[in-house]
Amino acid sequence: MSHWIAAPLVLPLCVGALQLLLERHGPRVQRGVGLLAVAALLAINLHLLQLADGAGSLSYLVGNWPAEFGIALTLDRLSAALLCLCALLALICLLYASAGGDRGGAHFHALFQFQLLGLNGAFLTGDLFNLFVWFEVLLIASYGLLLHGAPRATLKAGMHYVVLNLVGSALFLVALALLFGVLGTLNMAHMATRIAELPASDVRLVHTAGWMLIVVFALKAAILPLSLWLPATYSQAPAAIAALFAIMTKVGVYAILRTQSLLFGSGSEGLQGFAGTLLASAGAIAVVVAGLGALAASTLKRLCAYLVLGSAASLVMLFALNQVQATAAALLYLLHSTLAAALLFLLADLCARARGSAGDSLRLTAAMAWPQRLGVLCFLAMMLLAALPPWSGFLAKLAMLQALLAVPGQGGLAAALLLGGALNLLALMRAFSHLCWNRPEGEVRQTVEIRRREWGAVYALLALLVLLSVAVAPTARFGETTARAIHAATDSIPILLAPPEKARPEIAK
Amino acid sequence: MEGLISLAIGLLMGAGLWLCLRARSFDVVLGLTLVSYAVNLMIFAMGRLRVGQPPIIDPARPADLQHYVDPLPQALVLTAIVISFAMSALLLVLALKTRSEHGSDHVDGEEPAP
Numbered sequence: 001m002s003h004w005i006a007a008p009l010v011l012p013l014c015v016g017a018l019q020l021l022l023e024r025h026g027p028r029v030q031r032g033v034g035l036l037a038v039a040a041l042l043a044i045n046l047h048l049l050q051l052a053d054g055a056g057s058l059s060y061l062v063g064n065w066p067a068e069f070g071i072a073l074t075l076d077r078l079s080a081a082l083l084c085l086c087a088l089l090a091l092i093c094l095l096y097a098s099a100g101g102d103r104g105g106a107h108f109h110a111l112f113q114f115q116l117l118g119l120n121g122a123f124l125t126g127d128l129f130n131l132f133v134w135f136e137v138l139l140i141a142s143y144g145l146l147l148h149g150a151p152r153a154t155l156k157a158g159m160h161y162v163v164l165n166l167v168g169s170a171l172f173l174v175a176l177a178l179l180f181g182v183l184g185t186l187n188m189a190h191m192a193t194r195i196a197e198l199p200a201s202d203v204r205l206v207h208t209a210g211w212m213l214i215v216v217f218a219l220k221a222a223i224l225p226l227s228l229w230l231p232a233t234y235s236q237a238p239a240a241i242a243a244l245f246a247i248m249t250k251v252g253v254y255a256i257l258r259t260q261s262l263l264f265g266s267g268s269e270g271l272q273g274f275a276g277t278l279l280a281s282a283g284a285i286a287v288v289v290a291g292l293g294a295l296a297a298s299t300l301k302r303l304c305a306y307l308v309l310g311s312a313a314s315l316v317m318l319f320a321l322n323q324v325q326a327t328a329a330a331l332l333y334l335l336h337s338t339l340a341a342a343l344l345f346l347l348a349d350l351c352a353r354a355r356g357s358a359g360d361s362l363r364l365t366a367a368m369a370w371p372q373r374l375g376v377l378c379f380l381a382m383m384l385l386a387a388l389p390p391w392s393g394f395l396a397k398l399a400m401l402q403a404l405l406a407v408p409g410q411g412g413l414a415a416a417l418l419l420g421g422a423l424n425l426l427a428l429m430r431a432f433s434h435l436c437w438n439r440p441e442g443e444v445r446q447t448v449e450i451r452r453r454e455w456g457a458v459y460a461l462l463a464l465l466v467l468l469s470v471a472v473a474p475t476a477r478f479g480e481t482t483a484r485a486i487h488a489a490t491d492s493i494p495i496l497l498a499p500p501e502k503a504r505p506e507i508a509k
Numbered sequence: 510m511e512g513l514i515s516l517a518i519g520l521l522m523g524a525g526l527w528l529c530l531r532a533r534s535f536d537v538v539l540g541l542t543l544v545s546y547a548v549n550l551m552i553f554a555m556g557r558l559r560v561g562q563p564p565i566i567d568p569a570r571p572a573d574l575q576h577y578v579d580p581l582p583q584a585l586v587l588t589a590i591v592i593s594f595a596m597s598a599l600l601l602v603l604a605l606k607t608r609s610e611h612g613s614d615h616v617d618g619e620e621p622a623p
Contacts, residue, residue: 129588136592140596143599143603147603155603155607155611156607156611158603159603159607159616160616162596162603163616166600167541169593170541170545170547170548173548173551173552173589176552177548177551177552177554178555180581186581
């Protein structure tokens with residue numbers, strides 16, 4: 001039992017509290033501490049990835065309580081990979097925000113750490129009620145970050161976001177209560193064993209609760225028809241925060257994948273993969289609608305929000321197929337699309353500032369400042385997001401299509417993926433021509449300042465994406481191993497429910 | 510007793526959802542509060558309804574399930590109460606801020622066109 005598994009929770013928690021104390025010492029100290037902490041978090045998460053890749057599944061019993069009674073943390077390849085992605089993204093977003101975006105309101109750095117705490121917790125937990133708690137932690141932090149120095153339009157979007165998520169949380173609790181009432185446990189591995197031996201009279205109750213969970217997670221992952229909040233919210237968030245939020249929809253997707261593979265995996269008769277068909281079709285429709293939304297978007301940020309929607313929807317569609325190949329392809333696409341969407345969110349902010357009063361609205365105006373540099377960056381980012389060759393996104397999309405076509409009768413899903421991709425490409429081409437192919441005789445604004453750190457963050461993200469494209473073969477292999485493990489999730493139950501290595505000392509009577 | 514509790518949960522949930530669907534932020538806040546009451550009651554009831562049974566082990570009582578009530582839902586409901594309370598407070602602040610910024614307590618921040 002490696003204690004490092006708890007470190008991604010302990011570190012942001014302590015640093016978040018510390019950041020509150022450091023507020024008196026000004027932003028420089030806070031930025032330094034924050035960046036150092038996230039870098040340390042990244043190092044820890046990379047170690048965990050190595051650990052998970054060697055061992056497969058690991059369980060950490062908090063307080064050394066047996067898994068059935070205490071709160072267990074679960075580390076496997078999937079959660080370790082997402083932890084690393086999250087820390088990488090956070091490091092870049094924090095670097096970008098530390099150029100000045102963090103001064104819009106109070107407590108930015110503390111909220112940022114708590115956001116990371118919630119994200120890490122959601123990826124690590126092996127307990128369904130604990131998942132609810134981490135969802136709340138990450139949501140509370142995200143409310144704070146979203147409304148950080150908020151202008152008026154953000155308040156409205158924020159209100160909708162908060163209310164919707166509160167209703168979602170209530171539904172989550174109802175589902176949890178139902179599951180606990182029937183199964184008598186909340187540890188996911190233990191629940192899976194109980195579901196496998198469920199008496200026929202209780203199947204319907206668990207089925208109902210399972211659907212409620214799907215609705216809650218689909219709300220977080222923003223799958224149609226529960227996605228209408230996302231474009232307004234994400235396009236209003238400050239750039240660095242919107243870029244970090246690119247991973248938030250993936251938390252919902254992760255939760256769907258986790259519960260479907262473990263709770264309702266092999267062995268649970270009558271319940272196995274009950275949501276597959278509907279999720280696949282909902283995902284397919286959502287991919288196309290997100291493409292239409294991207295085409296109709298009036299600002300670059302909104303366009304990017306629709307692309308986030310489309311990528312989450314295609315992930316859900318692929319995961320719902322319940323095929324190893326499909327899951328492996330989707331995992332690769334998850335990495336790629338999260339980083340690429342974050343890149344475009346950051347670039348949208350830079351473009352908006354370089355264009356002055358026109359902002360990031362997609363209409364023709366005078367040339368923006370730094371036309372070559374921003375133009376090339378936008379071109380590359382849009383190429384990445386449209387999944388064009390030679391980048392990893394193209395290979396991931398190709399693998400997704402192959403996986404879809406390999407399953408008989410799923411031609412419709414493949415067609416939806418292609419149509420969504422074509423719509424995204426059109427929307428991105430339109431956006432690019434409006435932003436960068438503008439009349440050169442217009443006045444060029446050089447009055448705005450873009451700090452070196454902001455360029456650095458954008459370059460770092462681009463470098464990561466290039467690295468992912470170069471290292472696509474090992475990543476895809478890792479994805480395939482992960483996918484295999486996900487589809488055999490019920491095999492890891494004995495490890496997850498293993499008794500503590502050391503017995504608890506008897507409490508003195 | 511089961512019937513009464515289910516009726517109470519259903520009534521609270523129904524009233525809460527109805528209020529949530531209204532266009533005024535005050536109604537929505539009230540609605541969400543009612544929904545959270547319903548949810549808390551439901552979690553509590555999921556440990557099965559028993560009268561006069563303690564959740565904590567008492568040496569004087571025989572150690573079997575007939576003499577105790579499940580303590581876990583009580584712990585869960587405590588967590589849920591704390592979280593929903595904090596969320597309600599946050600939502601109230603947000604509603605007040607929206608009200609003062611926009612001059613309207615419509616959830617969209619502006620009165621709909623007549």
